[in-house]
Amino acid sequence: MYNIALISFSNNYDMQKYVFSLYESLKEKYKGKIVTLTSQKTYFDINYDDNNFFINVPKRPGLEFKTFNFFEIKKIIKVLKSKRIDLIYFLSSHVWNIFLINTLKKYGVKIIHSIHDPIPHEGEKDSNNVRIYNKYISKKSDIVILHSEKLKIPFIKTYSISNTKVKVIPLWHEWKPFHKIEQNKNKVLFFGRINPYKGVENIIELAKLNNNIIFDIVGKISKKLEHLKIELKKYKNINLVDEYVDEYTMDKFFYDNQITILPYNSATQSGVVVESYRHSRPIIGFNVGAISEQVPLEFRDFFLLESGDIIALNNTLKKYLNLSIKEKNYICKAFYDYGFNKFSVLKASEFFLQLIRNIEIDERR
Numbered sequence: 001m002y003n004i005a006l007i008s009f010s011n012n013y014d015m016q017k018y019v020f021s022l023y024e025s026l027k028e029k030y031k032g033k034i035v036t037l038t039s040q041k042t043y044f045d046i047n048y049d050d051n052n053f054f055i056n057v058p059k060r061p062g063l064e065f066k067t068f069n070f071f072e073i074k075k076i077i078k079v080l081k082s083k084r085i086d087l088i089y090f091l092s093s094h095v096w097n098i099f100l101i102n103t104l105k106k107y108g109v110k111i112i113h114s115i116h117d118p119i120p121h122e123g124e125k126d127s128n129n130v131r132i133y134n135k136y137i138s139k140k141s142d143i144v145i146l147h148s149e150k151l152k153i154p155f156i157k158t159y160s161i162s163n164t165k166v167k168v169i170p171l172w173h174e175w176k177p178f179h180k181i182e183q184n185k186n187k188v189l190f191f192g193r194i195n196p197y198k199g200v201e202n203i204i205e206l207a208k209l210n211n212n213i214i215f216d217i218v219g220k221i222s223k224k225l226e227h228l229k230i231e232l233k234k235y236k237n238i239n240l241v242d243e244y245v246d247e248y249t250m251d252k253f254f255y256d257n258q259i260t261i262l263p264y265n266s267a268t269q270s271g272v273v274v275e276s277y278r279h280s281r282p283i284i285g286f287n288v289g290a291i292s293e294q295v296p297l298e299f300r301d302f303f304l305l306e307s308g309d310i311i312a313l314n315n316t317l318k319k320y321l322n323l324s325i326k327e328k329n330y331i332c333k334a335f336y337d338y339g340f341n342k343f344s345v346l347k348a349s350e351f352f353l354q355l356i357r358n359i360e361i362d363e364r365r
Contacts, residue, residue, distance in 0.1 A: 001031060001032040002032055002086035002087050002110075002356070003032055003033040003034075003035075003083055003084050003085045003086050003087070004026075004030075004032060004033070004034045004035075004085065004086070004087050004088075004089065004356070005034075005035050005036070005037060005079075005080055005083070005085045005087070005088045005089070006019050006022060006023055006034065006035070006036045006037075006089050006091060007019075007036070007037045007038070007088055007089065007090050007091065007097075007100075008038055008039070008090070008091040008092040008094075009037075009038070009039055009055065009057040009092065009094040009096055009097070010039065010092040010093075010094065011039040011040075011057075012092075012193075013044070013244065014271045014275070015091060015092045016038055016039065016044075017044070017173060017174070018091050018092075018171075018172065018173075019036050019038055019091055020036065020038075020046060020052075021172065021173060021174045021345040022091075022172070022345060022348060022349060022352070023036050023052075024345075025345045025346060025348070025349035026349050026352070026353070029349060029350075029353060030353060033051070033083060033084075034051060035051040035052070035053065035079065035083050035085070036051065036052045036053065037053045037054075037055055037076060037079065037080075038052070038053075038054060038055065039054070039055065039057050040054045040055065040056055040057075044246070044247045051083075053075075053079050055072055055075065055076060056069065056072050057072065057094070057096065058095070058096075073096065073099065073100075076096075076100065077100075077103065077104075080100075080104065080109075085104075085109060086108075086109060086110065087109065087110045087111075087112065087356060087359065088100070088104065088109060088110070088111055088112070089112040089113075089114075089352075090111070090112070090113040090114065091114050092114065092116065093115070093116070093130075093133055093137070097113070097137070098133075098136065098137075098140075101113075101137075101140050101141070102140070105140065110142045110143075110359055111140065111141045111142050111143075112141065112142065112143040112144075112145060112355075112356075113137050113141040113143075113144055113145065114144075114145045114146075114147070114169075115134055115137065115138075115144055115145070115146060115155075116147065116268065116269075117130055117134075117268050118134065118146050118148070118151045118154070118155040118158075118268060119151060119154055119155065119158065119268065119289075120134075131158075134155075134159060135159050138159045138161045138165075139161070141165075142165075142359065143165060143166075143167055143355065143359070144161070144165055144166050144167070145166075145167050145168070145169050146166060146167070146168050147168065147169060147170055147171045147268075147269050148168065148268060148269045148289075148290035148293055149168050149290075149293060150289075150290040150292075150293050151268060151269075151289075151290050152166055152168055167355055169348055169351045169352065169355075170269075170294075170342050170343055170347070170348070171269060171271055171273075171274050171343055172274070172343050172344060172345045172347065172348035173271075173274050173275065173278050173343060173344070173345060174278070174344075174345055175278050175339075175340050175344045175345070175346075176278050176279065176280075178280050178332075178333060178336050179255055179279065179280040180280070180329050180332070181258060181325055181328050181329055181332060182325075183325065184258075184321075184324075184325055184328075185214075185256075185257070185258060186210075186212055186213045186214060186258075186321055187213070187214045187216065187256060187257045187258055188213060188214070188215050188216070188257055188258065188259055188260075188261050188317065188321075189215075189216045189218065189253055189254060189257035189259070189260045189261065189276075189281070190203055190215060190216065190217045190218070190219075190260075190261050190262075190263075191216075191218050191219060191250075191253065191254070191260060191272055191275065191276075192218075192219045192271070192272045192275075193219050193220055193222070194217070194219045194220065194221045194222055194225060194242075195222045195224075195225075196222060196224055196225060196265075197264060197265050197266045197267065198262075198263075198264050198265070199263040199264050199265045199286070200217065200221075200225065200228060200232075200263075201228065202263035202265075202310060202313075203215050203217060203232075203238065203261070203263060204228075204231060204232065204235070204238075205310045206261075206263070206310065206313070206314055206317070207235045207237050207238050208235075209310075209314050210237070210314070210317075210318070211236075211237055212237070213237060213317075213321070214237050214238075214239060215237060215238050215239070215261075216239045216241070216253055216256075216257060217232065217238060217239065217240045217241065218241040218245060218250075218253050219241070219242075219243075219244075220242060220243055220244050221242050229242065241253075250275075251279065254275070254276065254279035254280075254281055255279065255280075257281065258281070258320070258321060258328060259281055259282055259283065259284055259317070259320060259321075260272065260273075260275075260276035260281050260282070260283045260284075261283070261284050261285055261317070262283055262284070262285030262286070262291065263285055263286055263310075263313060264285060264286055264288050264289075264291070265286075265288070265307070265308075266288050266289060267288045267289035267290070267291050268289050268290055269289070269290045269291070269293065269294060270291060270294065273291065273294045273295075274294070274339060274343045276335075277335050277336055277338065277339025277340075277343065278336075278339060278340075278343070280332050280333070280335075280336045281332060281335070282299070282303060282320075282331050282332060282334075282335040283295065283303065283335070284303045284304075284305075284313070284316060284317055284320065285303075285304065285305070285313070286304070286305055286306070286307040286308065286309075286313065287300075287304035287305065287306065287307060288307050291304065292304055294342075294343075296334060296335060296338040298334075299331070299334070299335070302316065303316070303320075
């Protein structure tokens with residue numbers, strides 16, 4: 001039995017949810033000690049206990065003045081030593097992870113690290129830094145966790161690491177009760193941080209073709225896309241909410257819409273897919289990256305369209321919106337059930353416990 005630390009220095013809502021949902025699930029099953037170390041900023045209420053520690057961290061990727069806040073770094077080391085941590089699971093990438101891994105491996109601590117972007121998004125300004133980080137982490141970690149089976153072989157080839165070192169656990173989330181569509185509406189949701197690869201400009205093209213469909217775009221716009229704000233606001237059928245939203249507001253938008261749209265130009269796997277399923281809503285979008293792995297097989301041909309084919313996406317979207325409430329709720333329940341069976345935190349904690357049973361802890365500790 002070993003003592004485990006779950007760490008994520010990201011202040012993104014989804015990353016924090018990964019940590020705390022996994023922590024709560026593991027507490028019910030695991031008899032060893034578990035602690036969390038996370039950013040101080042949260043977007044949801046937490047019933048935390050004495051094993052949850054909040055750290056004043058620099059923003060990701062972490063290269064700023066607070067990167068050299070050695071007081072906080074010492075605080076982290078102190079917590080890990082006082083709790084006699086044997087195994088650390090880093091759930092997100094951060095510059096402080098490198099320092100901690102180099103420090104703690106000397107003492108026999110085992111390292112597991114999730115990599116959410118195993119193949120960086122081309123065209124993103126930090127794609128080269130992501131590659132360098134991934135390569136370094138792959139060499140230093142005892143286990144690397146990916147969230148897509150489809151990307152496992154490309155990842156192994158890209159970074160020249162052992163197949164046995166790379167494991168796959170699907171993304172996860174706390175699951176909500178099923179929530180039916182109560183009335184037909186021509187409303188579609190685009191949700192999440194709005195980065196260049198997510199193809200928000202494709203929503204503009206769809207809005208031009210459908211003045212009778214309302215497109216809710218909810219998420220903070222990347223600085224690289226600031227110029228699109230003016231364009232998006234030109235359309236009466238686009239409702240732009242350029243901010244991070246709390247859980248209550250997020251629930252409201254998902255339940256008020258009929259389907260979630262992902263017109264991405266590129267992707268790995270998507271946390272928005274999981275978010276949509278747990279809110280009882282299907283997704284529609286382009287078949288890029290490993291998105292197909294996250295869609296029920298029986299619906300892939302209908303809801304996933306060839307990348308960049310706006311006309312096909314538009315036609316399929318209209319077909320779905322024209323279905324009856326009964327037909328839509330059949331589809332919603334199918335996506336919801338598929339999501340629960342694959343992406344619930346219950347499944348993730350089972351995968352994780354099975355994984356760590358095979359890791360030998362240095363008995364000298």
